[in-house]
Amino acid sequence: AQSVTQPDIHITVSEGASLELRCNYSYGATPYLFWYVQSPGQGLQLLLKYFSGDTLVQGIKGFEAEFKRSQSSFNLRKPSVHWSDAAEYFCAVGAGRGVTGGGNKLTFGTGTQLKVEL
């Protein structure tokens, strides 16, 4: 069964500082990996996704993530955080390439709440 672990429940950073949010996954094959952001009272917005190819993926709002197969990780990074980045961030894993049946089920981590200090 697939699973996702986000070890950090809360993270506080100063505006302008760099950010790294951790995500570890468990999956029997090469997974599809996603990072979503949820602002207060809002739905989930996709930041970026990894399907295949280059292990460093770029997303919206200046975010990037690196897929490391050896560490089963897909950490999210941003070089300089803005106050508007304060939100809940979710890492998710989907059924990988070649997996048939089971639909397009996403398994989410428990989320990391980011607070940005001005």
Added chain:
Amino acid sequence: DTAVSQTPKYLVTQMGNDKSIKCEQNLGHDTMYWYKQDSKKFLKIMFSYNNKELIINETVPNRFSPKSPDKAHLNLHINSLELGDSAVYFCASSLYPRGGTEAFFGQGTRLTVV
């Protein structure tokens, strides 16, 4: 134009009542989903429909019954509401029912059972 829209956004109701949440997507996607986000913000899939056919049913109580009249709509009906049903329910859609296709989420419906 809102891609995935849910109504209502907020729903407060008493225990034992029956309520419905509606979802519509205008993306032309074949697949739609219902996810539940609990009070600890944990998101878990409940159902998925592909072109009006149920393809995922994740051990959800029978009181929850999804209905898809066409591939652009997926409604969620809940009978005999319980306190534990209080949560945010998200509708989502994707182009195909297989991995590797991005899911687009609605704004969520916050259900409070009192």
